[in-house]
Amino acid sequence: MSDKTRQALITVGVLLFLALPGMGLGSYWLDVLNQVGLYAVLSLSLNIILGHAGMFHMGHAAFFAVGAYVTAILNTVYHVPVMATLPLAGLAAGVFALLVASPIIHLRGDYLLVVTIGIVEIVRIALINNVFGLTGGSNGIVGIQRPDLPGLGRLTAPWHFFYLIWGFVAISMFMFEYLENSRYGRALKFIREDVVAAEGVGINTASCKLSAFVIGAIWAGFTGTIYATQMRTISPGSFSYWESVVLFMIVILGGRGNQWGVLLGSFLVIGLPELFRGLQSSRMLFFGAALVVMMIFRPQGLIPSRNRRYKLPQPYADKYK
């Protein structure tokens, strides 16, 4: 498939997808798609940490929780408009990531995995225990407002959120793509391949790894805001260790380091089980079996990451075709 046909297909696909709310899709399915979108952004942000930099981070729900709770508390207690809390939610999640990741950033693979599981559990339990009397304990926080967008008014219907969420997915994908195709994105891949060689060739690996964590966390924080305002109620149960496992799974299954793979992974892991609701509980069995088969026969993921393709500057472009 040439690049042009590929691009055309993607454009048509995206346009069709954006037309879905107008084609009589019921609000149930729109809600499913919205959920897929939220998981997609979370997984795409985890992809920077896990996919590009190769750090086994299984606590991403912790940063998501920080963002959601910052929005919920600011909105319900201090009456800050929801959309105005978005940058603060991202900032809070980023600062939190900086604090918890700094001491553990040098840990390798499995060790890091265990610590990040610990972090997400600590956050969940802290929320249940109503830290600072602000998080509402195990009941969580209710009555978060719907968002007001300047010029568009209040978003209420599922299709409003469809465009909000998927618009956010699109912006994130563009920004992450730019990031991937930069000096910094390349550095993350060197770190994933061989951290000693990366350090030895002049890359500040500790700071690169830490900033990958912070960027991923900021995005998870943003997503927390959108989640909180869409659900209007949040509770610690939504930010469990299991949610982190699901995100981890989406990235590994879809293809670490490949945004389209991660997007596909979100549809499969979050969307597909909804299609088979009729099968009741056995659908999860099939799902689990499919995962096992996948990991045996295609461990690199459905759409694996590819080497970056370069366009050489002149005179080299003509010299080395």
Next chain:
Amino acid sequence: MILLSISNLTKSFGGLVAVGGVSFEVAEGDILGLIGPNGAGKTTVFNLVTGVTRPDSGEIFFAQHRLNQLKPHKVVELGLSRTYQTIRLFPHMSIIDNVLSGRHCRMQTGIIDSMLSFPGKAFDEKNAMTRAMEELEFVGLADRWRDDAGGLSYGEQRLLEIARALATDPRMVVLDEPAGGMNDQETVELRNLIERIRMRRVTIMLIEHDMSFVMRVCNQLVVLENGIVIARGKPEDIQKDPKVIEAYLGVDD
């Protein structure tokens, strides 16, 4: 002018003294060979100089900077880059990506600049790519820029490591067994390459077991045995030094 100066450097691993008080200097423009039997501590000296391991005591100065507590990436930023005895490329990435890794520390684009794709980023990338291709032409791998580094022969991988080290704008490169795994033809080309690196005003320090190679390429030699310097000087003098002959060949009782 002295570019690198090492004094009383020591390093032990557990009870084993790998480097026991080593001192020597490398002058700008030198091609200095660090030789000695297996286990003499040569690679440990390289690792200490490049920040991979921290010395127990002693001083390392490079161009007026104290290197002792610096991390490897800082050492590279100061203009000292290296290759490895066991090749450490990024085998699953393209050859040009491998060389671009060396450009990282000389590029400017920050994280936010790149996420918003500011125009400076494209300029920065283009310059880096041009420079990477220059280095690939310098070592003779330019026509294979797209291929995975892992697909190169052993000798070619060594050349790619050198290109990557040169891409960091070094004042000095340290090469750990550059001729290791090369055939005769490649070794001759390597000699030629090292001479061309020197002509770029880059100082060179290397470890090599191939004695005829060392004798022809280097203008200064430092001989290590059991973690201490047993001789230093010009190749022709070192060849005649009884202590060196003893270290290499043993001595009759």
